[in-house]
Amino acid sequence: MDSTTIRTRRLLALATAAVMAFGVGACSSDKNDSAEGSGQNGPVNMEFWGWAGYEKMVDQWNASHPDTKVTFKKIPSGAKGGYTQISNAITAGKGPCLAQIEYQTIPSMLVKNMVMDITQYASDDMDKYVPSAVSASSVGDKIYGIPVDVGPMVLFYRKDLFAKYGITKPPATWAEYKADAEKVAAADPSVKFGDAPGDGNGMAAFSLQTGQSWYSTKGDSWTVSIDNPGTRKVAEFWQDLKDEGLVTKGGNAWDPQFNKASESGKVLTFVNAAWAAGGLKSDLKGLAGKWRVAPMPTWEAGDGKSASSGGSATSVMTGCKTPREAVQFADFLSSDPQAVKTGIETGLYPASKAGQDDPSLTGGDPYFGGQKVGDVYKASAAQVPSTWTNGPTFQQVESDFTGAIGQGTLPDAVTKVQASTVAAIKKLGLSVTNG
Structure with a gap:
């Protein structure tokens, strides 16, 4: 076990003990399980x-496991009240x-016990999933969730508009992205090349690509490094494009303004996760055949680094009396082929390596002109x-x-x-330093 893992385990043990001391520890729930313990008859x-x-x-699951019934309850998304419930x-x-x-919420749920x-x-089965999802579902060397889906980042672009403005291929680097944006602006200043990140989730995804993390542990303390060279490079790049009027000034690709701009040919690209394809297909049906998918541009040519946005795990919650069966269900949810x-079909891009080879992902996609977009998603993941x-x-960081x-x-x-993040961690009663 390396020193980072030891520090992480030690930190979270202290954090959980501190939270429990304040009375936030959870009680067991009798209604969850009719069999006491795990693996009982x-x-x-x-x-x-x-x-x-x-x-x-x-x-x-229920059809194939008559002795282990799971009841699903739909709740609001985590950030909209689900986690509070x-x-x-x-x-x-x-x-x-x-x-x-969600992956980014696992540590806060752990601190709250x-x-x-x-x-x-779960440890024997985690090699089924892409390494980044396994890492995101773990803290130190401990596993706190079975990865379900990931959000590999790609560049969605309008092939027809690229041709109109003389762009022969999608930008492979961020420098090329800016050069293409300048070319389009020179031809028509009212046309924007893309949209800048407008929230914490967007900034996190672009920062992830740089390989530099916002959090780490140092001794018995959290270290906050949001203001790191990678994130600052991301922020300065997008601010520069905003200042020059090359991209929208921060919104997102799902508001009516973006849809209107797309329909009128006023926006050429956006960088987002694979699941964002569903938004294009539902909101911009009339543009079928005009969009394409390319790898996310990189900071250095050929550096092979992408990013992920979104995704979640299935976690076993404190108070569950049958964790073995719970993990069996979670593993089924994430890796059973059917x-x-x-x-x-419901819009989840699988964290399962085998799942990424499902025929529904490997064939040509009519919306994207028959392109095998699954190959791009898989490479990004x-x-x-x-x-x-x-x-x-x-959640505080995002807000x-x-x-x-x-x-x-x-x-x-x-x-x-x-x-504000250093202050928020101090408020939890945890030790924290500036990175």
Whole structure:
């Protein structure tokens, strides 16, 4: 075991003990399980809470596992109240056995003593999943969730507009991205090449590509390094493009303004996760055949680094009396071929390596002109750095970034969120230093 792992385990042990001392420890829930302990004889009943379209996948499990019934409860997404519901239920002794937890939220749930260490049940199966998802589902050498989906980042671009403005190929580097943006602006200043990150999730994804993390541990303390050279490079790059009028000034690719601009040929690209293809297909049906997918541009030519945005794991929650069966269900949800296929149909891009070779992902996609976009997604998923560490206050980081970006420049936002994150971790009663 390396020194980083030892420090991480030590830190989280202290953090969890501190939180429990304040009375946030959870009680067991009798309704979750009708079989005491794990692996006991008799029927098992477990609740699973989440917001993705898991209903059919749960039905598939129940049909093939009559002695282990899972009941799915749909809740709001985590950031919109789902995590609060989960935490309140667990604290009251009425929580679910399993829950959908976004990767970046796992550490904060751990600090609150809401998720269980499932290493003994899950460790032999984690090689089924892409390394970055395994890393994101773990803290130190302990596993706190089974990866379900990932959000490999790619460049979505308009092939027809590229041809119109004389761009012969998608930009392979961020320098080429800027050069192409300048070329388009010279031809028509009203046309924007893409959209800049407008919130913490966007900044996190672009920073992840640089290989530099926002959190780490040092001794018994969290170290916050949001204001690191990689993130500052990202912030300065996009602020420069915003100042020159080459990209939109921070919104996102899903608001009506973006859709209107796309339909009128006023935007050429956006960088987002594979799951964003679903938004294009549903919101911009009339542009079928005009969009294409390319690898995310890199900072250095050929450096082979991509990024991921979004994705979640299935975690076993504190109070679950049958963690072995819970992990068996979670593994089924993430790696059973039929369950994975169903997940793909609902918009989940699988963390499972085998799942990424599902025929529904490897064929030509009519919306993208018959392009085999799954090949681009798969290559991106394999190139996501595993150097990122999620911290205990990501919801605060996301909220603070969104607010700061709305009030000033991206570099200023980085400075502000560095300070506010240190303060937020101190407020939790944890030791923290500036990175």
